[in-house]
Amino acid sequence: MSISTPxxxxxxxxxxxxxxxxxxxxxxxxxxxxxxxxxxxxxxPRQSSGGKGRKPITPVKVSQGRSWGPIALFAxxxxxxxxxxxFAAFSAFQGSKPWExxxxxxxxxxxxxEKDPELVKGSQHQQGTVKYTxxxxxxGAHNPAWQNCMGDVYDAPxxxxxxxxxxxxGAVWITYRPDLPADQVATLKAKVEGKEKLFMSPYEGLDxxxxxxxxxxxxxxxxxxxxxxxxxxxxxxxxxxxEGPTALCDRGVTxxxxxxxxxxxxxxxxxxx
Amino acid sequence: xxxxxxxADAPDETAVADDGTGRAxxxxxxxxxxxxxxxxxxxxxxxxxxxxxxxxxxxxxxxxGFARDMTSHHSQAxxxxxxxxxxxxxPEVRQIGVDIATGQQGEIGIMQTWLRSWGLDPAGSEPVMxxxxxxxxxxxxxxxxxxxxxxxxxxxxxxxxRAFDVMFLNMMIRHHxxxxxxxxxxxxxxxxxxxxxxAQTMKNTQQTDLANLQAALTRLGx
Numbered sequence: 001m002s003i004s005t006p007x008x009x010x011x012x013x014x015x016x017x018x019x020x021x022x023x024x025x026x027x028x029x030x031x032x033x034x035x036x037x038x039x040x041x042x043x044x045p046r047q048s049s050g051g052k053g054r055k056p057i058t059p060v061k062v063s064q065g066r067s068w069g070p071i072a073l074f075a076x077x078x079x080x081x082x083x084x085x086x087f088a089a090f091s092a093f094q095g096s097k098p099w100e101x102x103x104x105x106x107x108x109x110x111x112x113x114e115k116d117p118e119l120v121k122g123s124q125h126q127q128g129t130v131k132y133t134x135x136x137x138x139x140g141a142h143n144p145a146w147q148n149c150m151g152d153v154y155d156a157p158x159x160x161x162x163x164x165x166x167x168x169x170g171a172v173w174i175t176y177r178p179d180l181p182a183d184q185v186a187t188l189k190a191k192v193e194g195k196e197k198l199f200m201s202p203y204e205g206l207d208x209x210x211x212x213x214x215x216x217x218x219x220x221x222x223x224x225x226x227x228x229x230x231x232x233x234x235x236x237x238x239x240x241x242x243e244g245p246t247a248l249c250d251r252g253v254t255x256x257x258x259x260x261x262x263x264x265x266x267x268x269x270x271x272x273x
Numbered sequence: 274x275x276x277x278x279x280x281a282d283a284p285d286e287t288a289v290a291d292d293g294t295g296r297a298x299x300x301x302x303x304x305x306x307x308x309x310x311x312x313x314x315x316x317x318x319x320x321x322x323x324x325x326x327x328x329x330x331x332x333x334x335x336x337x338g339f340a341r342d343m344t345s346h347h348s349q350a351x352x353x354x355x356x357x358x359x360x361x362x363x364p365e366v367r368q369i370g371v372d373i374a375t376g377q378q379g380e381i382g383i384m385q386t387w388l389r390s391w392g393l394d395p396a397g398s399e400p401v402m403x404x405x406x407x408x409x410x411x412x413x414x415x416x417x418x419x420x421x422x423x424x425x426x427x428x429x430x431x432x433x434x435r436a437f438d439v440m441f442l443n444m445m446i447r448h449h450x451x452x453x454x455x456x457x458x459x460x461x462x463x464x465x466x467x468x469x470x471x472a473q474t475m476k477n478t479q480q481t482d483l484a485n486l487q488a489a490l491t492r493l494g495x
Contacts, residue, residue: 067297067298067301070305071305074305074309078312081316085316085319085320085323088323088327089319089323099394150348150349150352150426151345151415152423153423170395190415192415193414193415193416193423194345194401194412194414194415194416194417194420195345195401195415196344196345196348196349197395197396230398233396234394234396234397234398235394235396237394237395237396238385238394238395238396239394239395239396245344245381245382245385245389245395246378246381246382246385248351248352249348250348250349250351250352250355251352251355251356254427254430
C-alpha cells in the first residue's frame with residue numbers, strides 16, 4: 001500500500017476508486033481527486049470507463065477537460081475558500097466592533113461625548129451642591145465620594161453629586177419615576193442586584209418613566225422590558241468609564257437623600273443617615 | 274487492476290503534448306502553480322490573522338463568564354477587605370483584609386484585561402453563572418455563591434470591635450468557599466492555559482487565606 005501511493009500519478013487512483021471503493025485507508029486522498037475531477041464535469045468518460053469500446057471519442061474530450069476542468073475546480077474551490085474566510089473575517093469584525101460604535105447604534109441614545117465633549121472630559125471634585133444641565137446628570141463635576149454602586153438598589157432618591165462620581169467609575173445608573181409600577185421596578189431590580197458597576201434609584205421629575213445614565217450617555221425609555229436597556233448596560237457598563245475597569249464601586253456613600261454629604265462625615269456617619 | 278487504465282490514459286497525454294495546445298497547457302500550468310502559491314500564501318496569512326480571533330474565548334464561553342462573574346464576586350471581597358482594614362480591631366484581621374483587597378483587585382485587573390484582549394465587553398449577555406453547569410441554581414437575588422446580601426454588608430459596616438472582626442472573618446470564609454467553588458468550575462470547563470493558570474493561583478491563594486481566616490476566627494473565639 002505504501003509503495004504505490006506516494007508517487008502514483010493522479011490518473012491511476014481515479015480508476016482504482018471508481019472501480020473498487022473499499023480500498024483501505026490511504027486511497028481516501030486519491031478518492032478525493034477522483035471525486036473532484038468527476039465533479040468538474042469532464043469526468044463522464046471516466047465513469048463509463050467500464051465500456052472501453054468508446055476510446056476513440058474520449059481523447060478529444062479529455063484534452064479539453066485537462067485545461068478547463070482544473071481551472072473550474074480551482075476557481076470554485078478558491079471562491080468557496082475566499083467566501084468562507086471572508087465570512088469569518090466579517091463576523092469577527094462585526095463582533096469586535098468598538099463599543100462606541102455599538103453605543104451609537106442604540107436607537108434613542110444621547111451621546112454627550114459627541115454633543116458636549118468639554119462636559120464629558122471634566123471630572124473635578126466639588127463639595128456641596130453641583131448644578132447640572134442634564135437631568136439626570138451624565139457627567140461633570142461631582143462630590144469626592146461616590147455613591148455605592150455594587151448592584152445597590154436604592155428605594156429613595158439619591159444625590160446627583162455622588163451618583164455622577166459613580167458614573168465616572170464606570171457604573172450604569174438606572175433611574176425611574178417614583179410612580180413606575182412595582183412589577184417594572186422589580187424587572188429593573190433583577191438586572192441590577194448583585195452586579196457591581198450598576199445601581200438604581202427613583203428620581204423625581206423625569207420626563208420619561210425610565211432613564212439610564214452612563215458617563216457621557218443617556219437613554220430614556222417607557223418600559224422596563226425595553227430591549228435597549230440590556231443593550232445599554234451591555235455596551236456601556238465599565239466601557240463608558242474614563243477611569244478603566246478597576247475603579248472602585250464599594251466603600252462609597254450608601255445612604256439615600258438628595259443632599260450631597262460632605263467629605264469627613266459621610267463615610268463614618270452614613271449609617272445614621 | 275491499475276495497469277490497463279494507465280495504458281488507456283497514456284496515449285491521451287502524448288496526443289495533447291503533440292499539438293500546440295500542449296504548450297499552452299504547460300504554460301498555463303506554470304502560471305497556475307505561481308497563482309496557487311500566491312493564493313496559498315495569502316490564505317495562510319489570512320488564516321494566521323484570523324485564527325487567534327476565531328479560537329479565542331467567545332462571548333458566552335466559560336472563560337468569559339468566569340472573568341465577568343469572578344470580577345463581581347471579587348469586587349465584594351475587595352469592599353469587605355477594605356472595610357476590615359479601616360474598621361477592624363484585631364491587627365491580623367486588618368492585615369488579612371488589606372491583603373485580600375489588594376490581591377483580588379489585582380486579579381480583577383487581570384480578568385478585565387482578558388476580556389479586552391478577547392474583544393469582549395466587561396458585561397455579558399448571559400445570566401449570571403450560566404457558564405457553570407447548574408450555576409443558575411446557585412444564584413440568589415443576583416448573588417453568587419458565598420456573596421453577602423446588602424443587609425449583611427450594612428450589618429458589617431455598623432459592627433464594631435471584636436464583633437466586627439468575628440463577623441468579617443465569618444463572611445470572608447463563606448465568600449472564599451463560594452469563590453473556590455466557582456474557580457473549580459472554570460478549571461473543569463476550560464483548557465485555556467492562561468485562564469487555568471491564573472485560576473489555579475487564585476485557588477491556592479484563597480485556600481491559604483481560608484486556613485488563616487479560620488485560625489484567626491478560632492483565636493478570637495468566634
